[in-house]
Amino acid sequence: MEKSLLAPGHRACAGCAMPTTIRLVLDAAGPNTIVVSPTGCLEVTTTPFPESAWCVPWIHSLFENASAVASGVEVMLKRRGKDTNLIVIGGDGSTFDIGMGSNSGMFERGHKILYVCYDNEAYMNTGVQRSGSTPFCVNTTTTPSGRQSQGNPRPKKDMPAIALAHRVPYVATASIAFPVDLRRKVKKALQTDGPSYIQVNAPCITGWTFNAGTMVELARLAVDSGLWPLTEYVDGELVGVKKVRRPKPVQEYLKLQGRYKHLFKGAQGPDLLGKIQAIADANIAKYKLVD
Amino acid sequence: MSEKTTNMKVVEGSYAVAHAVMCCRPDVISAYPITPQTHIVENLSQMVADGDLDSEFLTVDSEFSALSVLIGASACGARSYSSTTSQGLALMYEVLYNVSGMRIPIVMNVANRAIGAPLNIWNDQQDAIGARDVGWIQIYAEDVQEAVDATLQAYKIAEDAQVRTPVMVCMDGFVLTHVYEPVHLLDKELAREFLPDYKPANILDPAHPMTFGAFADPSTFTEFRYQQFEAQQKALVKIEDVAREFEETFGRYYGGLLDGYFLDDAETVIVTLGSVVGTIKDAIDDMRSAGKKVGLLKLRSYRPFPVQALRKALKNANCIAVIEKDVSIGCEAGLVTDLKSAFYNSNIRTPIIGFVAGLGGRDITIKDIKKIVARAEASRKGIESEFEFLNLRTEIL
Numbered sequence: 001m002e003k004s005l006l007a008p009g010h011r012a013c014a015g016c017a018m019p020t021t022i023r024l025v026l027d028a029a030g031p032n033t034i035v036v037s038p039t040g041c042l043e044v045t046t047t048p049f050p051e052s053a054w055c056v057p058w059i060h061s062l063f064e065n066a067s068a069v070a071s072g073v074e075v076m077l078k079r080r081g082k083d084t085n086l087i088v089i090g091g092d093g094s095t096f097d098i099g100m101g102s103n104s105g106m107f108e109r110g111h112k113i114l115y116v117c118y119d120n121e122a123y124m125n126t127g128v129q130r131s132g133s134t135p136f137c138v139n140t141t142t143t144p145s146g147r148q149s150q151g152n153p154r155p156k157k158d159m160p161a162i163a164l165a166h167r168v169p170y171v172a173t174a175s176i177a178f179p180v181d182l183r184r185k186v187k188k189a190l191q192t193d194g195p196s197y198i199q200v201n202a203p204c205i206t207g208w209t210f211n212a213g214t215m216v217e218l219a220r221l222a223v224d225s226g227l228w229p230l231t232e233y234v235d236g237e238l239v240g241v242k243k244v245r246r247p248k249p250v251q252e253y254l255k256l257q258g259r260y261k262h263l264f265k266g267a268q269g270p271d272l273l274g275k276i277q278a279i280a281d282a283n284i285a286k287y288k289l290v291d
Numbered sequence: 292m293s294e295k296t297t298n299m300k301v302v303e304g305s306y307a308v309a310h311a312v313m314c315c316r317p318d319v320i321s322a323y324p325i326t327p328q329t330h331i332v333e334n335l336s337q338m339v340a341d342g343d344l345d346s347e348f349l350t351v352d353s354e355f356s357a358l359s360v361l362i363g364a365s366a367c368g369a370r371s372y373s374s375t376t377s378q379g380l381a382l383m384y385e386v387l388y389n390v391s392g393m394r395i396p397i398v399m400n401v402a403n404r405a406i407g408a409p410l411n412i413w414n415d416q417q418d419a420i421g422a423r424d425v426g427w428i429q430i431y432a433e434d435v436q437e438a439v440d441a442t443l444q445a446y447k448i449a450e451d452a453q454v455r456t457p458v459m460v461c462m463d464g465f466v467l468t469h470v471y472e473p474v475h476l477l478d479k480e481l482a483r484e485f486l487p488d489y490k491p492a493n494i495l496d497p498a499h500p501m502t503f504g505a506f507a508d509p510s511t512f513t514e515f516r517y518q519q520f521e522a523q524q525k526a527l528v529k530i531e532d533v534a535r536e537f538e539e540t541f542g543r544y545y546g547g548l549l550d551g552y553f554l555d556d557a558e559t560v561i562v563t564l565g566s567v568v569g570t571i572k573d574a575i576d577d578m579r580s581a582g583k584k585v586g587l588l589k590l591r592s593y594r595p596f597p598v599q600a601l602r603k604a605l606k607n608a609n610c611i612a613v614i615e616k617d618v619s620i621g622c623e624a625g626l627v628t629d630l631k632s633a634f635y636n637s638n639i640r641t642p643i644i645g646f647v648a649g650l651g652g653r654d655i656t657i658k659d660i661k662k663i664v665a666r667a668e669a670s671r672k673g674i675e676s677e678f679e680f681l682n683l684r685t686e687i688l
Contacts, residue, residue, distance in 0.1 A: 034495050047505035047506060048505065049508075049511055050505075050511075054502050057496060057500045057501055057503075058501075059362075059503040060503070060504035061363075062359070062389055064355070065356065069363035071356075072361055072362060072364035072365070075347040075349060075364060076347075077367065079319075080367070084497055101352050101353055105351050105352035105353075105356050109349070109351075
């Protein structure tokens with residue numbers, strides 16, 4: 001195996017899917033790549049001055065402007081006639097929420113930029129607060145379960161649909177549990193003449209609380225339960241879906257994570273688990289995940 | 292004035308500035324429309340559309356994105372330009388610090404305007420003065436010609452290897468952006484000679500991977516800030532040098548850090564920034580005819596704040612009136628506070644009276660200036676009020 005373009009020695013938690021995501025993305029993209037990142041775990045764990053884990057050119061400015069910064073990079077690459085891959089890698093906080101205006105502008109202007117969101121479904125860098133990506137019933141530090149609360153009361157924001165509404169020509173979801181699929185999607189996205197968006201399910205050991213060593217298993221269960229369908233859209237058309245042979249009940253995925261612990265204790269648990277199962281069933285029907 | 296090197300035309304201030312920007316040859320321009328900045332960026336868009344300006348013009352979703360785009364472009368080696376005002380500058384606030392902290396030499400015209408609430412589109416300088424601590428150099432223009440010339444000078448200052456600090460060229464909204472007056476438009480070739488192409492030492496390049504925008508912990512953060520502080524001290528020299536170099540090439544000079552009008556023998560000195568200088572000069576002409584020894588100190592560079600130059604220029608005054616179009620709600624106003632602090636540890640004990648005037652576009656007249664001078668002169672016998680709002684309409688309070 002070739003040397004990774006994300007050097008070892010970064011400071012991410014053991015059991016974090018973020019560096020795994022970056023390595024898979026960079027494996028596919030190769031060294032002729034520039035990466036732009038918003039503020040978040042990624043930036044904090046890979047670039048404590050004077051150290052850097054990045055073996056490709058990398059720039060960070062602020063939490064909510066990575067797509068705008070990347071837009072400036074892109075116009076200069078074009079102006080100088082450079083054929084360099086340009087990738088934004090950011091978490092769900094910057095992607096779904098605070099950076100939405102900047103992302104919308106970048107998508108709408110049609111820059112040739114691949115935006116990869118490592119989606120760990122909450123604001124992990126600041127201590128596991130709810131984001132627009134946090135799924136239904138998840139316990140976070142700002143949507144805690146309690147005597148009168150069952151965690152996050154709202155479903156996850158459908159960010160791929162928002163990208164599609166901007167007519168982003170390549171939109172996909174991916175998972176670190178399916179690295180071949182993820183790398184293929186990155187390569188395909190980089191061939192796109194325009195913006196592309198890939199959302200990667202990225203378990204966070206601190207925020208989700210699971211046993212070390214089960215990160216990949218969890219990511220696989222998210223796909224196999226139907227809660228994280230692997231999809232691929234080209235020019236707005238659904239062109240690819242990863243089939244699930246025999247869908248696992250969502251409980252198998254949820255019970256391994258501390259963030260859903262309250263659902264397995266209280267009286268309302270069975271009802272809420274049923275509602276989460278309904279979300280998975282709807283995905284299975286919508287994307288025809290089962291043959 | 293060197294007529295052979297420039298052609299004089301009656302044009303709108305915004306066009307003149309856009310023309311100056313064209314002569315600076317930015318690779319990337321990004322801006323978001325906001326009154327009264329709009330004519331500047333509309334003119335630039337037309338220059339690009341007509342092929343007169345070879346720049347990438349990015350229309351974006353906000354001022355926040357406009358300045359952010361320029362960070363990415365500059366990191367790839369672009370000379371970059373933006374323009375904004377008021378609420379737009381406020382929306383950029385976080386990015387302003389980022390640009391200066393990353394030592395990116397962006398130049399931006401600020402068409403000075405009030406900040407709401409209440410909403411007000413007219414001129415004052417609350418926007419830029421409120422952003423005095425963000426690490427940008429701030430140059431204030433008296434008239435359109437100065438705004439034009441300062442824009443070209445700004446790139447030379449910003450891109451200097453010792454300075455590497457972004458510059459705001461501040462020009463009063465409407466008063467200067469929308470006025471038509473005779474201007475020496477810059478000569479393209481002379482501008483090129485004066486301002487060579489931008490060649491930064493470090494850029495985002497896969498052949499030489501570098502990390503931009505790392506985070507700094509307590510063991511290094513202070514030193515980053517100190518270096519910015521030092522760069523602004525070096526800019527004190529550079530601003531003066533560039534003004535002199537500009538004079539050699541274009542034949543115009545109106546002070547580097549500051550300029551005076553009947554300053555040398557003045558007993559009462561008015562200190563101010565921006566376009567109100569014109570009115571003050573007329574008022575001084577009147578007062579001088581009446582035998583009053585009144586003079587003016589026009590501050591061009593507010594950041595860096597030229598403490599030594601101010602001490603020297605004001606040492607003979609026996610009373611000082613500061614007129615400014617901003618207020619620091621809770622403690623006087625920007626310029627008067629800074630000026631007092633510049634004198635505190637010197638042996639100058641001249642009374643300094645601060646006047647807030649012209650907020651939200653209210654006119655400042657010759658009569659007002661004379662009133663201010665009379666008020667300041669009275670302070671020699673003892674300061675009654677050291678800070679006041681000029682012409683308060685007490686009947687509506």
